[in-house]
Amino acid sequence: MTIQQYQTIKQGGPFALVTAPSPKPGKNEVCIRPPAVSLNAIDWKNLLFGALVPSWPAVLGIEGAGIVESVGDGVTSFKPGDEVMNWLQRSQFNGAFQEVYTAQEVAVAKKPAALSFEEATSLPIGYLTAAGAIAIGLKVPFPGFSNANTTHEPPQSILVLGGSSGVGSAAIQLLRIALPSATIITTSSVAHHAHLKSLGASTCLERAAQQDTAALKAATPGGAGVDAIIDAVGASVEAPAVYGALKSDGPKLYSLVITRPGVELPQGVQATLIDGQYILDKEPGAMNYLSRLLEEGKYKLPLKIDVVGKGFQAIQSGLDKIPQHSGTKLVVSL
Incomplete structure (x- = not known):
C-alpha cells in the first residue's frame, strides 16, 4: 500500500x-x-x-x-x-x-x-514544552504527574516572557493549575492581555517592558522581583534586562525554551533549556494528563x-x- x-x-x-x-x-x-x-x-x-x-x-x-x-x-x-x-x-x-x-x-x-x-x-507541542518548563525547569510538581518533584519549595512569583505564544499561553494555564495562589506576570502585545488574564495571568505588561527592569520589578509583589522566569520566546537575547526582574535573594530559576541561539546567562541564574521531548522523558503520562485536563474543563485552547x-x-x-x-x-x- x-x-x-x-x-x-x-x-x-x-x-x-x-x-x-x-x-x-x-x-x-x-x-x-x-x-x-x-x-x-x-x-x-x-x-x-x-x-x-x-x-x-x-x-x-x-x-x-x-x-x-x-x-x-x-x-x-x-x-x-x-x-x-x-x-x-x-x-x-x-x-x-x-x-x-x-x-x-x-x-x-x-x-x-x-x-x-x-x-x-x-495543543500538543505548546503543552508539552510548557509542562517541561514548569515541572523540570521550575521544579514545580503537577498533581497529575506520577514523577512529581516535591523536594523543592515552589516559586510563588513567575514572569512568563512571550505570554501570547503557544508555549507562553499554555504555561500560564499550567502554572495556575499547579500553583493556584502564585503571582503570574506576563508580557505580550496589549491586544492579548484580556485573553491571557482569562487563562490565569495576574498581571499583563506590554512587550516593551522586557527592556525595562524597573517596570518588570514594579509589577512584582512588593517590587522585590520574581522567583522564576519562563522565557517562551528567547526574549533575553534582545532584552537582557529581564534578568534584573529576578529576586536578588530568590532561587533565580530560569526556564528557556529552545527557540534561538545567543542567550548569555548572568552568574547565579539556575537555567534549564527546554523542548517538547524533555517532559516525556521524565513523565511518560504527560499526554494523558493533557487529555484529562481537557475532559475536566481545566485547560482551554491556549x-x-x-x-x-x-x-x-x-x-x-x-x-x-x-x-x-x-x-x-x-x-x-x-
Whole structure:
C-alpha cells in the first residue's frame, strides 16, 4: 500500500506531492491518519534554514490530530479507529505533512470528543514544552504527574516572557493549575492581555517592558522581583534586562525554551533549556494528563486557531504566514 507525502524537495522549497510506501509501526509506535495538522515556527525554520534537517528531500511537520490506523508491538493505550492528537519527533520522511505518519505511543493522547481535529492539533507541542518548563525547569510538581518533584519549595512569583505564544499561553494555564495562589506576570502585545488574564495571568505588561527592569520589578509583589522566569520566546537575547526582574535573594530559576541561539546567562541564574521531548522523558503520562485536563474543563485552547486552508497545497502558503502571525495557531485541514 502507498500514501501521499508532501515532501520539501530542498531547503527553501519547493514542495511536491510524492507517492511513498505506507508506514508500518514499530515497537511502541502508532500510525496515524491526520485530518488536520499544525504549522509551527520550527517548520518554517526547517524550510528556510534547514534548522533540524540533515538531508533533503524531507517531510516536515511535528504536530497533528487524526485517527489511529495501526499500532505496533507493546502499544496498550490505543487501537485502530481511536481519535488522537500527538507530537512527533520527526525524521527525514516521518513528518506530519503526509497521509499517514508514525508517532511514539508516549507522545499520543486521546482526542476529547468535544474538540475538532483542527482544535486538537493545536495543543500538543505548546503543552508539552510548557509542562517541561514548569515541572523540570521550575521544579514545580503537577498533581497529575506520577514523577512529581516535591523536594523543592515552589516559586510563588513567575514572569512568563512571550505570554501570547503557544508555549507562553499554555504555561500560564499550567502554572495556575499547579500553583493556584502564585503571582503570574506576563508580557505580550496589549491586544492579548484580556485573553491571557482569562487563562490565569495576574498581571499583563506590554512587550516593551522586557527592556525595562524597573517596570518588570514594579509589577512584582512588593517590587522585590520574581522567583522564576519562563522565557517562551528567547526574549533575553534582545532584552537582557529581564534578568534584573529576578529576586536578588530568590532561587533565580530560569526556564528557556529552545527557540534561538545567543542567550548569555548572568552568574547565579539556575537555567534549564527546554523542548517538547524533555517532559516525556521524565513523565511518560504527560499526554494523558493533557487529555484529562481537557475532559475536566481545566485547560482551554491556549490560542485561537486559524485554519489557513484545506489540502497539502495550503501548507506552503500557511508557512509563509508564520513570521507575521501572533496570538493564533495556524492549522491546515487535510
